Amino acid sequence: QQPVQSPQAVILREGEDAVINCSSSKALYSVHWYRQKHGEAPVFLMILLKGGEQKGHEKISASFNEKKQQSSLYLTASQLSYSGTYFCGTERQGAQKLVFGQGTRLTINP
């Protein structure tokens, strides 16, 4: 079963903050975040491991609430280059695959 992402789409002005959520009904072992720019391949952003810490880079960070089986991606002071569709991929323990959410389309306007 696919994780549910929210919101489905968000429009921001440059410099504003955004939060994208990913929820699963199943117990998760890890959560992966990818970004896909229009016409391009999805690119890995970060991984959150069960029992691990919040991990991020630059102005993008994420958290993983193991009890709620939820992960959130935080984009601070968004830049034009952050525009794209963000996907979470969830991993259950012992699984050999990721199950991706339906995506969140982020548009950053000047």
Added chain:
Amino acid sequence: DVKVTQSSRYLVKRTGEKVFLECVQDMDHENMFWYRQDPGLGLRLIYFSYDVKMKEKGDIPEGYSVSREKKERFSLILESASTNQTSMYLCASSNPGTAHQETQYFGPGTRLLVL
């Protein structure tokens, strides 16, 4: 620089045709994946392979088959294309994870239109 290539960016086929989508990776990855991407549905796993000649069904394998004769190449086959298989198809590869899934590297995608 890591690279996953797909044989075509755009493909138009007729209903009932047999369709081959090819994917090649140059990173010596053991795992390879085929996804389809549809608006509002995200990325859905069709098949994956963790070794040569090995394959595992993903979440939506119906109507598809795969072939992996060489480590670097993973083919997706539509035995008899149907209009509901019109979609964007993405290939990905990764190293095997010991404790968790490793980063997947995606190809640019093949947009398939079945008429």
